[in-house]
Amino acid sequence: MSRYRAFYGAHPLHLLTMLAGFAVLGYVVATLTPKALWNPHVWWQSIAVWFAVAIIAHDLVLFPLYALADRLLTIPADRPARRPTRSAINYIRLPLLASALTFLVFLPGIIEQGAPTYQAATGQTQEPFLGRWLLLTAAMFGASAVVYAVRVARTRRRRVTDQT
Amino acid sequence: MGEVTHYGFPVRLWRALERHRPPGVNLLLRWRSPLRGPWLTSVLGLTLLISLPIVIVTGLLSYIAYGPQFGQAIPADVGWLKLPTFDWPTSPAWLYRLNQGVHVGLGLVLIPVVLAKLWSVIPRLFAWPPGRSIAQLLERLSLVMLVGGILFELVTGVLNIQYDYIFGFSFYTAHYFGAWVFIAGFVMHIALKIPRMVTGVRSLPLREVLRTDRTDTVAQPADPDGLVAADPSPATVSRRGALALIGGSALFMAVITAGQNIGGWTRPFALLLPRGRDHGDGPNDFQINRTAFAAGIIPETTGDSWHLTLSGGPTPVAVDRRTLEAMPQHTARLPIACVEGWSTTEVWSGVALRDLARLAGVPSPVSARVASLERYGAFNHSVLQGNQVVHPDALLALRVNGVDLSLDHGYPARVIVPALPGVHNTKWVASIDFQAV
Numbered sequence: 023m024s025r026y027r028a029f030y031g032a033h034p035l036h037l038l039t040m041l042a043g044f045a046v047l048g049y050v051v052a053t054l055t056p057k058a059l060w061n062p063h064v065w066w067q068s069i070a071v072w073f074a075v076a077i078i079a080h081d082l083v084l085f086p087l088y089a090l091a092d093r094l095l096t097i098p099a100d101r102p103a104r105r106p107t108r109s110a111i112n113y114i115r116l117p118l119l120a121s122a123l124t125f126l127v128f129l130p131g132i133i134e135q136g137a138p139t140y141q142a143a144t145g146q147t148q149e150p151f152l153g154r155w156l157l158l159t160a161a162m163f164g165a166s167a168v169v170y171a172v173r174v175a176r177t178r179r180r181r182v183t184d185q186t
Numbered sequence: 187m188g189e190v191t192h193y194g195f196p197v198r199l200w201r202a203l204e205r206h207r208p209p210g211v212n213l214l215l216r217w218r219s220p221l222r223g224p225w226l227t228s229v230l231g232l233t234l235l236i237s238l239p240i241v242i243v244t245g246l247l248s249y250i251a252y253g254p255q256f257g258q259a260i261p262a263d264v265g266w267l268k269l270p271t272f273d274w275p276t277s278p279a280w281l282y283r284l285n286q287g288v289h290v291g292l293g294l295v296l297i298p299v300v301l302a303k304l305w306s307v308i309p310r311l312f313a314w315p316p317g318r319s320i321a322q323l324l325e326r327l328s329l330v331m332l333v334g335g336i337l338f339e340l341v342t343g344v345l346n347i348q349y350d351y352i353f354g355f356s357f358y359t360a361h362y363f364g365a366w367v368f369i370a371g372f373v374m375h376i377a378l379k380i381p382r383m384v385t386g387v388r389s390l391p392l393r394e395v396l397r398t399d400r401t402d403t404v405a406q407p408a409d410p411d412g413l414v415a416a417d418p419s420p421a422t423v424s425r426r427g428a429l430a431l432i433g434g435s436a437l438f439m440a441v442i443t444a445g446q447n448i449g450g451w452t453r454p455f456a457l458l459l460p461r462g463r464d465h466g467d468g469p470n471d472f473q474i475n476r477t478a479f480a481a482g483i484i485p486e487t488t489g490d491s492w493h494l495t496l497s498g499g500p501t502p503v504a505v506d507r508r509t510l511e512a513m514p515q516h517t518a519r520l521p522i523a524c525v526e527g528w529s530t531t532e533v534w535s536g537v538a539l540r541d542l543a544r545l546a547g548v549p550s551p552v553s554a555r556v557a558s559l560e561r562y563g564a565f566n567h568s569v570l571q572g573n574q575v576v577h578p579d580a581l582l583a584l585r586v587n588g589v590d591l592s593l594d595h596g597y598p599a600r601v602i603v604p605a606l607p608g609v610h611n612t613k614w615v616a617s618i619d620f621q622a623v
Contacts (some may be wrong), residue, residue: 031194031319067354142480
């Protein structure tokens with residue numbers, strides 16, 4: 023048993039789980055047929071490509087991008103503040119996150135991609151979505167600004183009353 | 187950690203791999219957040235462990251609702267990769283609406299949770315060496331199924347509900363088989379990680395997390411998986427704040443999408459979705475799934491010359507719209523619910539399908555094939571099960587909300603059956619073939 027572990031690196035149940043899972047993957051690919059994974063005419067419209075790109079797009083594009091954006095946002099917070107004021111970071115982070123999330127999920131409508139199929143299905147155009155998303159973004163940043171302003175004002179008033 | 191590093195076979199290879207760290211790895215990757223650790227990852231894992239099976243099961247049920255017994259579930263050939271086939275019920279009428287509302291709605295709501303879960307474990311992706319044994323290497327490969335599977339399903343699903351077919355392949359085929367790749371990866375992951383998840387959830391008492399504010403939030407002790415940052419920065423948000431952020435994002439997704447399924451005054455809240463749009467106040471002003479123009483329906487074929495052919499009995503029967511109007515009319519308030527998760531409830535009236543079956547000479551049909559005037563298109567016909575034909579509310583609708591159907595809604599006649607997937611409620615019906623056996 024310990025010799026087995028030393029060789030494989032885990033409990034035999036681990037190997038059984040892996041093999042069973044990969045066998046199911048094999049069955050899925052065999053049922054779909056490997057040919058269906060690949061589009062010989064337009065390579066980037068292949069199921070296999072989209073599967074791989076989904077991982078790459080998240081791990082090597084989306085994550086580095088949002089991590090970098092957040093890093094730029096938090097650099098000022100690294101410096102010790104001269105006086106204790108309420109940190110503004112999360113008041114920017116929150117609407118930024120909501121705006122980015124809605125942009126990501128509703129991108130087709132916002133950039134009017136797939137207009138012919140959209141019209142055939144709904145009888146309408148995607149014209150309102152960009153404006154709606156911009157207004158939603160404006161509302162979220164605006165609301166965050168109002169809440170932040172109220173809190174800053176309250177903190178200041180408290181400080182003033184504390185001093186008198 | 188004071189733990190001796192073990193290498194599996196071949197030891198030399200794994201050692202060499204560890205020594206040959208790609209340049210820049212240390213420089214680029216400094217994990218700062220003190221929130222990453224077994225507790226956060228496990229709590230997010232537990233959330234997905236409970237919720238994702240609901241998305242999976244409703245998805246697989248939708249496949250059954252499409253009628254694989256008639257070869258009209260897509261993709262048609264899935265081998266054993268499906269639930270056992272059964273006759274999709276007609277009651278409650280909102281069954282398919284609920285099923286798809288949950289499948290699509292919960293899928294959308296879980297997007298922020300999935301992204302947060304991936305954020306919490308991303309140091310593992312960039313960890314060096316990528317493995318120290320065959321076991322670890324296999325496990326990494328299985329994660330391709332898990333992570334690739336969930337991302338692929340989310341991307342194709344999100345594009346489909348917005349009619350963006352930029353991916354070029356069949357949505358149904360890709361989403362269905364992609365789901366099975368994910369299911370396999372998900373089960374493998376659960377089998378290996380449940381003990382670790384239990385330990386992780388217990389590593390911090392929830393009450394303590396809820397009481398700790400930002401300034402008191404510190405990283406957990408180093409864990410064997412390397413989730414905890416070696417040199418964390420001070421917290422910019424507490425753990426309870428992070429939970430509120432993730433939960434709030436999920437709730438936000440629910441608020442701006444659920445209206446497409448619930449309808450009524452909630453519909454405008456789905457302000458970025460196709461099915462949150464207003465169509466006007468008229469009786470025919472509700473969501474269309476395929477316009478008459480797109481289906482190639484021309485007014486000449488739907489005018490006075492239109493007639494419905496009923497077959498399956500001793501001799502085919504042809505009836506025109508006036509004859510249908512003279513038959514007993516039945517009214518039912520029924521939702522029409524799309525696989526894409528949107529729905530609308532209207533008051534339909536017309537002739538009961540079972541009356542038409544009787545007229546055709548097939549009083550107790552086991553199935554019926556409905557064909558449309560639409561010449562091309564995957565959904566220009568559908569096969570109904572026996573229970574879907576004989577249900578008293580199963581109609582060949584002529585009118586909606588008190589007026590004639592508009593051309594876009596299927597004039598001169600369309601099918602409407604309780605709990606039937608939307609696209610199988612065939613519009614512009616030209617013929618119905620009732621099968622007695």
